[in-house]
Amino acid sequence: MSVNQAMRRATAEHSPTDRRARRTDKALREALLALAAERAWDDISVQDICSAADVGRSTFYAHYDGKEALLAAGLSAYFAALYAEAPRSRKPFGYLPSLIDHVRAQRRVFRSVAGRRSGQVIQARLRETLRDLVERDLTGRVPDSNRDLTVRCVAGALFEALVLAAEKGRSIDPDALRQLLTRLAK
DSSP states (O other), X not given: OOHHHHHHHHHHHHSOSSHHHHHHHHHHHHHHHHHHHHSOGGXXXXXXXXXXXTOOHHHHHHHOSSHHHHHHHHHHHHXXXXXXXXXXXXXXXXXXXXXXXXXXXXXXXXXXXHSSGGGHHHHHHHHHHHHHHHHHHHTTTSOHXXXXXXXXXXXXXXXXXXXXXXXXXXXXXXXXXXHHHHHXXX
């Protein structure tokens, strides 16, 4: 199953059952991604999202508390799908190839929300999500007394690698990154 298929499944599982609500949710997420590819995070308003999605503000607020909540829901669905695609195995960081490919493909969006000061709220959410993914990978592999520090260091390195991929469009070898992160975790 591809990440996109898994993301659709995870989104459907967390989306309202009403078809119209799902269509609205999808339109809002797509509008946000399209706007984030064009502008900095602080330059995007809820009204911009509503206009791009052809949705009223009251409908937007029936679904989300603000643009941060909309992006957080999309990130949560994406990371749930990503992790589901590469379940925990003997090899940690199995999700890296898909994650790196996604960041490179969406690098304008990633730079808009994670590579600038204006996206600090989103950066914090992304870092938290990466820490959760790394912690799942390292549970049972790192002594409990060192786990929090190790998780934060490894997740920080992963975040910076993704920023590098997004800023420069640089190709990052997932296997080399996996080896580096594994060494950091020891």
